[in-house]
Amino acid sequence: MSVFEVSSGHFCFRYCHFRQGRLVSSHCKFYFILVFLFSGLGTPVYGVDIALVLRSESKAFEQVVNGLTDDLKGDLQFSEHVVDRGTDASDIQSLVDEVSPNVVVLVGNRSINAYIQYQQVNKGEDFPPAIVLAALYVDQLAVKIDNVTGIRYEIPAVTSAIHLRSLLKHDVKKIGVVYRAWMKDFIEENVQYCKREGFDLIGYEIGGKSKRYSSKIKKGIAHLIDEGVDALWVINDNALLNSESLVKGWIPGLKNINKPVIVSVKSIILSKFKFGSFAVVLDHYDLGVQGASIIAEIMDNNWSVEGREIELPLSVRKMVNLAIFKKKGIEFNVKKLSEMDEVIWD
CATH class of the missing domain: 3.40.50.2300 (Response regulator)
Incomplete structure (x- = not known):
């Protein structure tokens, strides 16, 4: 037919x-x-x-x-x-x-x-x-x-950090990230990107092949806060962002933490969990x-890809959840809100 x-x-x-x-x-x-x-x-x-x-x-x-x-x-x-x-x-x-x-x-x-x-x-x-x-x-x-x-x-950590720094009243120098061992090369690459712009990306590696990471996520958050990070960067890893990891790991781990949390998935900053306060997402x-x-x-080039490398994404959308900012006491520059693509008020 x-x-x-x-x-x-x-x-x-x-x-x-x-x-x-x-x-x-x-x-x-x-x-x-x-x-x-x-x-x-x-x-x-x-x-x-x-x-x-x-x-x-x-x-x-x-x-x-x-x-x-x-x-x-x-x-x-x-x-x-x-x-x-x-x-x-x-x-x-x-x-x-x-x-x-x-x-x-x-x-x-x-x-x-x-x-x-x-x-x-x-x-x-x-x-x-x-x-x-x-x-x-x-x-x-x-x-x-x-x-x-x-x-x-994936959007590089430095891209998100630059946009966050422009929004906040206080400086952002140290950024913490919890990651699984297999992502080590990806994290180390982002460490170098961050250094070029004056940021220090501090990682907490989760080893092993366990499918349950809740306790390790909470431990990682506590370690990074002790290291004096100014913000946390949550990478797009399904194992670290499933329902169990969110409910038993991220949410309780961040409950009393008054730091900006950067995410790269729009659904997280809009979700009922409300732990992501700043998002830089791709414009599809x-x-x-x-x-x-x-x-x-x-x-x-006559249909040849020879010599081409994988490119970084060029266009992003910036989102801020002001309800979380205000609840956590995170001070921001009101004039910079006009630079955001989306502002969540409540």
Whole structure:
């Protein structure tokens, strides 16, 4: 079954079919220049390069793709597909065979993991360049993918620290962070970034492979406060931010701590837990635009990613929870509130 729509140069089709005993659905969007002939009917311009976009179901990921496609409209055709937990190497193979993409855009960790499986099954083959967006700790994943580049999803501690320092009346020099051992390289890199801007990032490492970190989180917070930190930076680690870690670790550990707490996930600063008082989060649409600029450069370089490094995100949104600031007695410069993208009053 197919449904076709044509609207102002926007051509899309949706189809469903059964593959290996299960239903697979795909949604493809093709952007093209309308050529009006005698009938006035628009027809696509053939020979335009194609990008295969794989993403998970998420509004944030939709925004990334919107930024990507809006910026490259007319330069590329986009074949967009939503992956889920059941998507495997054979599904990716079918899409690659069908689309024959010049470039593959991987949005989110789930799409990356499926694409890694696809490349492992097809070792030794030549793969089109791949761009990785909106995926946690992409540096560690990129080494498993041939012919890849991308943009980090994590916002450096120094970026958040600079924005926080501009808002507060008192200086911010020492920033504390609790992290798991496997993230040591990431933390050490952030230590160097912070030093360049006059910040001292102090880490508390949690070792072991335990799935329960509540007591270790509380111990880490206490240690960092004893070290005299001016603020705490909470990194985006699912194991340290699950419900149990929040309820039994972060919230009781921070109960009597009157320090700003920096987070990088919007839902945390808006949640009922109310322990994140300052957030610097990615602008997902602009992340897509940044990804589009990378693709444009790759196109100009004959579809080569050779010599490219993983980039840092360029565009962020700043949020402050004044209700927590006031409750904790954290003094801030009222005039600087105009520089915030979002202010939470209660």
